Amino acid sequence: MFASQSASPTLKRQISVIAATAFVTLAVAITAVAATPAETQAHRKEQYKALGDAFKTIRDNSKGEPDWAAVEKAATFVQKVSVEQVNWFPKGTGPEAGKTRALPDVWSKPADFTAAQKLFSDKVAGLTAAVKAKDSAALGAAFKEVGGSCKNCHDGFRAPE
Amino acid sequence: MNESAPAPETETSVSSTVRVRVWDLPTRVTHWALVVVFGVLWWTAETGRMEWHRWAGYTLLAFLLFRIYWGFFGSSTARFSGFVRGPRAIGEYLRGTWAAAVGHNPLGALSVVGLLGLLLLQVTLGLFAVDVDGIESGPLSLYVSFETGRAAAEWHEIVFTALQVLIALHIIAVFFYLLGKRQNLIGAMFSGQRSFDKAIAPMTPGTWPKLIVGVVLAAAITWAVSKAFQFS
Numbered sequence: 001m002f003a004s005q006s007a008s009p010t011l012k013r014q015i016s017v018i019a020a021t022a023f024v025t026l027a028v029a030i031t032a033v034a035a036t037p038a039e040t041q042a043h044r045k046e047q048y049k050a051l052g053d054a055f056k057t058i059r060d061n062s063k064g065e066p067d068w069a070a071v072e073k074a075a076t077f078v079q080k081v082s083v084e085q086v087n088w089f090p091k092g093t094g095p096e097a098g099k100t101r102a103l104p105d106v107w108s109k110p111a112d113f114t115a116a117q118k119l120f121s122d123k124v125a126g127l128t129a130a131v132k133a134k135d136s137a138a139l140g141a142a143f144k145e146v147g148g149s150c151k152n153c154h155d156g157f158r159a160p161e
Numbered sequence: 162m163n164e165s166a167p168a169p170e171t172e173t174s175v176s177s178t179v180r181v182r183v184w185d186l187p188t189r190v191t192h193w194a195l196v197v198v199f200g201v202l203w204w205t206a207e208t209g210r211m212e213w214h215r216w217a218g219y220t221l222l223a224f225l226l227f228r229i230y231w232g233f234f235g236s237s238t239a240r241f242s243g244f245v246r247g248p249r250a251i252g253e254y255l256r257g258t259w260a261a262a263v264g265h266n267p268l269g270a271l272s273v274v275g276l277l278g279l280l281l282l283q284v285t286l287g288l289f290a291v292d293v294d295g296i297e298s299g300p301l302s303l304y305v306s307f308e309t310g311r312a313a314a315e316w317h318e319i320v321f322t323a324l325q326v327l328i329a330l331h332i333i334a335v336f337f338y339l340l341g342k343r344q345n346l347i348g349a350m351f352s353g354q355r356s357f358d359k360a361i362a363p364m365t366p367g368t369w370p371k372l373i374v375g376v377v378l379a380a381a382i383t384w385a386v387s388k389a390f391q392f393s
Contacts (some may be wrong), residue, residue: 048294053307055295060303064391147296154294161293 037090037097044088045100051081055147058127062140068131071139075131078146082121086114101159116153123149178356182363183263183349185236187372191228192350195280198224199328206321211297218299219387222284227379228277234375237365238264245270261357263364272331279327283320288386290314300389 035043054074061071089106106113123146130138184192198221205214232241244265251267253259259266265273288299291310302310338344349355385392 052291052293052295052311056291056298056302056307056310057295059295059298063303063389064393147294150294150296 037093040088040090040093041098041100044085044093047081047085047088051078054078054081055143055150058139058143062136062143066134066136066139068134072131075127079124079128082117082124085120086117089113101161103157103159106157113153113157116149116157119152120146120149178358179360180354181263181357181361182353182366183238183355184353185239185364185366186353187227187231187367187375188236188239189350189353191224191231194224195221195228199280199324211292215299215387218284218287219383221280222288222386223379223383225277225280225284226382227375229281230375230378231367232277234371235367239367241274245274261361263355263361269334272327272334275327276324276331279320279324283317283324286313286317286320290317300387303389 054077057070057074058078061067089102091107094100094102094104094107123142127139127142127146130142198217201217202214202221205211205217228239231239234240237243244267246267250259251271254267288301289305289310290313291298291302291307292314293311295307298310299313302313305313335346338346345355
């Protein structure tokens with residue numbers, strides 16, 4: 001249709017997507033670098049709170065007939081957090097930066113902490129699969145597995161209230 | 162109801178006191194069940210055994226519902242109408258001019274109403290509560306937002322503290338009666354009988370049909386609540 005143009009619309013779209021992705025990545029990187037320890041703490045606290053909200057949605061829907069649209073939205077957020085959280089505990093964002101329930105072991109036992117975080121993202125895969133298959137029985141089972149992985153990390157790396 | 166009648170010790174008793182029936186069996190069983198279940202709830206909450214905490218909570222709810230029912234249809238000393246009185250009666254009791262009768266005295270009645278009311282509030286808050294991670298929750302949290310569920314959980318902690326205070330007061334009071342006034346209220350809550358200086362009208366027990374209705378009602382309501390009213 002537009003033979004005179006040097007690039008096809010598809011290619012143009014691809015370029016703009018790449019450019020946008022690069023821009024967003026850069027912006028996130030800059031924000032991450034620019035964030036103060038207190039901001040990082042506030043951000044992860046807020047995100048984990050939203051994670052609690054998402055978990056409640058999934059739990060509520062794992063009894064009876066699920067509202068799959070709501071479950072999918074919540075599960076997408078859980079998946080996002082499970083990936084992003086590995087960047088939420090840079091050095092210097094422990095108790096020295098302000099009130100936090102994150103225990104010093106987060107930074108003194110990095111291998112254990114990373115393993116605990118990985119267990120979470122591994123279990124989320126099962127949750128994502130159950131949501132994709134719209135399998136309510138699998139959803140309930142996957143929720144328990146994910147919940148166990150949350151507890152696993154909280155027991156060792158989060159101070160009791 | 163056909164409980165074993167008190168031993169006819171009034172004539173042979175060494176002291177000149179009379180044994181009088183004060184509490185019927187359902188009231189006593191409910192009282193001690195609430196004590197035990199409250200302990201279990203405290204322990205399971207402290208140690209994070211939330212599955213057990215929910216089961217214990219349902220048990221408490223069932224006994225509490227039965228006690229409230231028994232407060233309307235039960236024995237004479239269990240009925241609220243029999244012991245909840247106004248400030249004038251409390252004043253008379255404090256001045257020592259209140260005519261002695263079996264059952265709660267006008268001041269103790271406040272403690273009973275306060276404890277039962279706070280327990281009901283506490284168990285209701287627990288039914289709607291959600292933990293910070295959205296993993297553990299009461300069955301009725303299904304009907305409220307995460308924010309509301311969190312608020313319920315925070316109030317659940319505040320009311321727990323209030324309950325601890327009221328229970329401590331209750332225990333201090335019964336020990337004051339035991340040591341200061343030489344009246345064994347604790348023993349009476351086990352045996353159902355108390356010694357009085359003179360003959361006094363005993364408690365009138367409830368009836369079997371009303372007891373059965375109350376037990377069935379309390380169990381049915383508790384079961385429905387635990388299922389969040391979803392019966393599929």
